[in-house]
Amino acid sequence: MNTIKRTRTHANPLANLQEIHFEGFGNTRPIFVDVGAFKGEFMAQLADKFPDHNFICFEIRTPIAEHLREKFKDRPNFRVFDGDAGRNFRNILEPCLKEGAKIEEIFVNFPDPWFKDRHKKRRFITTEFCHTLATWLPAETPIVFQTDQQFLFEETLEYLKETPYQSIKRFEDSVHGIPTDWEKVKMAKGEPIWRMTFTRD
Numbered sequence: 001m002n003t004i005k006r007t008r009t010h011a012n013p014l015a016n017l018q019e020i021h022f023e024g025f026g027n028t029r030p031i032f033v034d035v036g037a038f039k040g041e042f043m044a045q046l047a048d049k050f051p052d053h054n055f056i057c058f059e060i061r062t063p064i065a066e067h068l069r070e071k072f073k074d075r076p077n078f079r080v081f082d083g084d085a086g087r088n089f090r091n092i093l094e095p096c097l098k099e100g101a102k103i104e105e106i107f108v109n110f111p112d113p114w115f116k117d118r119h120k121k122r123r124f125i126t127t128e129f130c131h132t133l134a135t136w137l138p139a140e141t142p143i144v145f146q147t148d149q150q151f152l153f154e155e156t157l158e159y160l161k162e163t164p165y166q167s168i169k170r171f172e173d174s175v176h177g178i179p180t181d182w183e184k185v186k187m188a189k190g191e192p193i194w195r196m197t198f199t200r201d
């Protein structure tokens with residue numbers, strides 16, 4: 001499939017109850033994880049820079065996930081999972097950790113902002129999610145968060161204050177020199193981008 005059907009509405013992650021499982025890659029290569037991989041160009045270019053790593057793409061919208069599977073079908077170090085990344089994060093990543101792989105970085109690039117107050121629980125990074133993460137994800141695993149929504153960045157900083165994720169580093173430029181699809185659109189319009197990496201202490 002060469003095109004992705006355009007959809008205007010965001011997928012409500014709380015309505016997607018699909019449980020997905022993974023037994024790991026069967027090797028201990030370090031892993032990059034992309035939450036909401038969309039067209040997958042960021043991960044494709046990252047793989048060109050890091051050919052010895054493994055790559056996990058989460059994408060909630062099934063047609064887009066199918067497009068990603070097709071795009072990466074000849075790359076044995078890629079896996080694409082559809083469903084809500086939040087619900088399935090542990091199912092997918094913990095087996096990789098158990099087989100001895102390190103999670104190099106987790107990317108939450110330009111997540112759906114869910115502007116309305118009543119939709120805040122649909123955001124990917126929430127205080128509750130970070131508390132759960134802290135129970136199983138190694139402390140040193142960096143979580144990279146980028147957004148073009150200043151309010152979302154500031155509210156996410158507020159959420160983090162109540163979690164064990166207290167080591168926060170802001171940065172200015174595209175991660176590994178690779179702009180994401182969304183980032184390219186925003187940069188072309190001259191719009192600002194807010195970026196940080198956070199870890200547990």
Ligand SMILES: C[S@@+](CC[C@H](N)C(=O)[O-])C[C@H]1O[C@@H](n2cnc3c(N)ncnc32)[C@H](O)[C@@H]1O
Pocket residue numbers: 011013035036037038039058059060061064083084085086108109110111112124180181182183
């Ligand atoms: C605004 S786009 C950003 C895409 C890409 N990360 C980029 O920077 O170009 C958000 C993407 O995340 C996906 N998404 C939203 N919520 C998700 C969830 N809970 N789990 C997995 N994917 C999700 C959407 O379908 C969409 O493709």
